[in-house]
Amino acid sequence: MKPSQSQERSKRGAEQGGGTQTGCLVLVATPIGNLGDITARALEGLKSADLIACEDSRVTSKLLQHAGIEKPLLPYHDHNAEMMRPKILARIAAGERVALVSDAGTPLISDPGYKLVQAAVEAGLPVTMLPGPSAPIMALALSGLPSDRFLFAGFLPSKSKARRDAIAEAARAPVTLIFFETAPRLIDSLQDLQAVLGDRRAAVARELTKLFEEVRRHRLSALIAHYEEAGPPKGEIVIVVGPPEEEGVSADDVDTLLRRALQSMSVKDAAATVAAATGTPKRTVYARALEIAGEKGK
Incomplete structure (x- = not known):
């Protein structure tokens, strides 16, 4: 199957490894606390960007000041993403290199960046990444x-x-x-x-x-x-x-979880919660939950 134009352009962007190609969205990981964790490639990526899209310009400004970098900033966050996304894509399509950063760590982790990446890919625009810290x-x-x-x-x-x-x-x-x-x-x-x-x-x-x-x-x-x-x-x-431990869940374990859950939940909710957590059949857990609830009512 012949690659689509979008796939070819994304491939070319990836092959250049976050260099200085124009018309590209570059995801840049930033420090999660210790500014010394910024990578040499991340600094170069920020220096070569025409525009930096960021969550909070005040936070990103501090990082740029620390690194001696001056670049125009464009806020991109949950509250303005729908409005800003077309503008960012238009600038990339016009040949500009746009870096995307979060306040800390790797972009797209618990932020709206994935929608921008998705839209860039759908538009056939190159996307690459300069990896780094991730909490x-x-x-x-x-x-x-x-x-x-x-x-x-x-x-x-x-x-x-x-x-x-x-x-x-x-x-x-x-x-x-x-x-x-x-x-x-x-x-x-x-x-x-x-x-x-x-x-x-x-x-x-x-x-x-x-x-x-x-x-x-x-x-x-x-x-x-x-x-x-x-x-x-x-x-x-x-x-x-950690994951469930291999020895399995005993009847006593189910009882303990049910008694704890029933302190703040209904019989139905407690049974469903414990069944999901332990893998024990729902009917079995519900029947036992009714028994325990009945004991409390005596």
Whole structure:
């Protein structure tokens, strides 16, 4: 099958490896805290850009000032993406080299950049990338948990019901789970993770690459106890949760999860959540949930 014009143009952009070709969208990874992590290729990519699209011009300006680079900035974020995307594509089509950066880390991770890449590819415009720091990958590597298969699930919802639903959905995958979280919600999220997944091995990574970088590794219950005593930590946070352990789930484990879930959920929701987390048949879990709820009512 003969490659399409779009595929050929994207291929040429990739083959040039983020050089100085014109008419190209260049994804540039930036430091997640330590400015020393900016790569030589990233700096060259920013220097050679005609325009830099960024989440927050104030944040990107600081990085550019540190590197001694002066370039025009164009805000591109969730609130203006629909309006800005055609303008960016038009400038690339006109032969300009546009660099896309996020406030920190790798573009497209929890930001609207993927829509810009998708639109550029559909328009047959070259897209390349200058790789670098990524908080989810760094947290995974430092967690000491299995890294051969993992799921990055972004930010957890702010409401407990929606958060537990998201955790239960992720629980179906027998892989390590990675979540972003904010400091004020950390304890609540750890509690919901334990309620849905059981007392899995986990890690809380914060301030990665910065002066006060910390990775705390333990069972979810121990992490909850620590932060309940110490209070929420400061800084940017990544939660890494290990996969289900191979010995399987016992009836006692199901009971423990059900009793915990029933403290804040209906019988139906508790049964569905625990069934999803453990792989136990829904009918079995629901029947046991009714029994436990009945015991409480006596």
